[in-house]
Amino acid sequence: MAQVYYHNDIKDEVLKNKKIAVVGYGSQGHAHARNLKDSGYDVVVGLRKGKSWDQAVEDGVEVKTVADAVAEADVVMVLLPDEHQPKVYEEQIKPNLKAGAALAFAHGFNVHFNQVVAPDNVDVFLVAPKGPGHLVRRTFEEGAGVPSLFGVEQDVTGSAREVALAYSKGIGSGRAGILETTFQEETETDLFGEQAVLCGGLTSLVKSGFETLTEAGYQPEVAYFECLHELKLIVDLMYEGGLEGMRYSISDTAQWGDFVSGPRVVNEETKARMKEVLNEIQSGKFAKGWILENQANRPEFNAVNARESQHQIEKVGKELRELMPFVKKSQSKEKEVVTHGSR
């Protein structure tokens, strides 16, 4: 088994007297900044004036311009959207980076695909939480954490690995498990996971199930509960006990249906498509497409986003969630409009 590091395995003195600049205060940024601050670290957030700036001030976090925050920092964690990182890096981060500082990321995309090239006189590492930023904060506050991967690309000080481990512990990942990786492995597996399984695969599966039921004449509300709402309850059981743990709680009828019908829906053809997706990630084709889409001001991203928001599952879901205040309360997006309006 790979070595997994936990809270008590990690010495954190190496980070204790360092100033940490967290650039960006969105999903990951607010979680890293607040968790590190609560872990006793000296944190400054680097931002432009705007909603996130106001939110960070309201949260009691020290805020400066990106240039000023970077100039005084020993560790600079870049938590801007991936597509904004190269420009902000060139214009505001690189000119202000101290020699011997560490440049850090939560995802390897820009370093791996050469969109950000660090100078030779800094450490470069990543600490990539394997979960959404809002959960990195929420689980930390609950006394738990989200697992993280860490990896070192460049080590000029000789302490990059120790600093990355201490940083991972500071955001709470030592409670869940910390694994060593490379920028290449993190980038390719993260992109694959979010495209084929966690986000892309899942939304397509849910919508296809919902459409199959509604097109057959069943009530949209029934289809919503069956194909989307209950998914969380089933996935929670997998999170706690794996596939077997989930199957223990469902009926034998459901388990038999799982065995005979699941592999007909997600089959060898699906796996062949997954391999295609992975190949395009590994070859750089996906990255090139995403970079060009942003350079063209996101015509396709915006069109698909607008179309998706009009899907019947979104409309019926919104109405049903209004009637379940306990669901609405824990919903990151509704909460985010108030607390992290930039997303």
Ligand SMILES: NC(=O)C1=CN([C@@H]2O[C@H](COP(=O)(O)OP(=O)(O)OC[C@H]3O[C@@H](n4cnc5c(N)ncnc54)[C@H](OP(=O)(O)O)[C@@H]3O)[C@@H](O)[C@H]2O)C=CC1
């Ligand atoms: N979302 C997640 O849970 C995960 C993300 N990651 C990685 O973490 C990194 C951050 O992603 P994520 O948290 O989703 O990012 P967000 O989209 O949530 O980041 C938004 C933040 O960036 C700020 N920002 C955007 N552009 C600029 C700019 N030009 N100058 C200054 N600030 C700017 C926004 O400020 P303003 O309010 O002013 O717009 C806001 O604070 C990415 O590398 C991503 O791949 C890794 C694991 C999970």
Ligand SMILES: CC[C@](O)(C(C)=O)C(=O)O
């Ligand atoms: C699953 C999506 C993710 O990779 C994440 C939350 O881990 C992301 O990029 O947001």
Ligand SMILES: [Mg+2]
């Ligand atoms: Mg991820």
Ligand SMILES: [Mg+2]
């Ligand atoms: Mg990702």
